[in-house]
Ligand SMILES: NC(=O)C1=CN([C@@H]2O[C@H](COP(=O)(O)OP(=O)(O)OC[C@H]3O[C@@H](n4cnc5c(N)ncnc54)[C@H](OP(=O)(O)O)[C@@H]3O)[C@@H](O)[C@H]2O)C=CC1
């Protein structure tokens with residue numbers, strides 16, 4: 368028998384939708400397993416460069432594509448005949464891209480979202496967006512929707528650094544099946560059926576990472592960081608359980624795991640947004656300096672609206688919202704967070 372990472376799977380075809388850092392890292396991981404992987408990017412000239420360079424120099428430099436990875440600018444070849452489609456476009460473009468994919472789907476295909484965000488206005492997670500769009504289309508049946516989440520910097524996965532993540536489907540048996548598709552010797556995948564818990568924890572950790580970055584940017588210490596991670600997890604859990612997530616998910620890889628990684632790891636784009644805000648830059652300056660997505664910026668607005676709608680108290684989120692959307696001074700935000708009425712833990 369082949370060890371997990373060395374299985375040859377030429378007959379299995381996977382479509383990866385989104386040629387940024389995470390889409391590219393996942394496409395590389397899957398192609399190394401021997402799957403035929405088509406990686407879709409929305410920008411024709413970027414896709415041409417990927418094909419020519421056999422490397423994503425913009426988002427994941429230094430990692431050469433395996434032979435079975437094919438950059439694609441058309442969606443059709445990525446979806447047609449794919450065993451599993453992996454969605455990795457930023458959350459603000461997710462619905463538009465998914466609407467183009469729906470007519471290309473066949474019965475019984477599986478779609479896994481690896482995106483960590485919540486849509487503005489609808490306040491939906493990415494699987495909720497997919498469910499809503501699929502409900503409007505009668506041409507396809509039995510599409511399995513999954514979520515891949517957990518502490519996983521693209522660059523480290525691409526360099527085969529040991530990593531553990533969680534894959535969720537409502538049907539745990541399907542999660543266990545797809546778990547084998549993603550798993551390798553260096554990428555350990557746990558199965559779950561808690562879709563809400565996985566998607567809420569994945570999206571909300573980005574907000575707490577911004578908060579932690581702000582405090583590090585202000586020059587505060589490790590006590591502050593630990594307090595934010597712990598109380599951030601309490602906020603995430605409060606909202607998640609109100610949405611019927613399983614409380615255990617929040618102490619797992621997608622919850623505490625990704626929170627630790629993103630709040631403390633300097634590869635995090637969200638943490639870096641916070642660091643810059645804390646060091647005195649405006650949100651406009653920070654955004655203009657970014658060439659990658661930091662989902663936490665938009666998700667802060669979605670979660671602010673969601674928490675207000677549901678009547679959930681989320682003080683850290685509220686201060687991140689004030690900093691980003693109301694230009695509040697970062698030190699004032701921290702002071703106001705500390706000086707709220709006293710509570711019982
Ligand atoms: N990077 C990571 O370590 C991880 C990221 N994630 C999640 O993966 C998702 C994608 O992030 P990531 O790959 O890192 O982002 P990047 O910033 O690295 O890349 C974003 C990609 O999306 C493309 N894009 C932008 N707008 C659109 C659009 N309207 N339609 C289609 N594609 C578009 C960009 O193309 P262009 O170059 O033309 O702008 C680019 O290829 C996010 O939700 C993130 O939270 C999850 C785990 C790890």
Ligand SMILES: O=C(CO)COP(=O)(O)O
Pocket residue numbers: 483517518519520521573576625628629634635636637638660661662
């Ligand atoms: O989600 C991530 C790692 O698990 C990546 O975080 P950033 O988007 O903050 O870089």
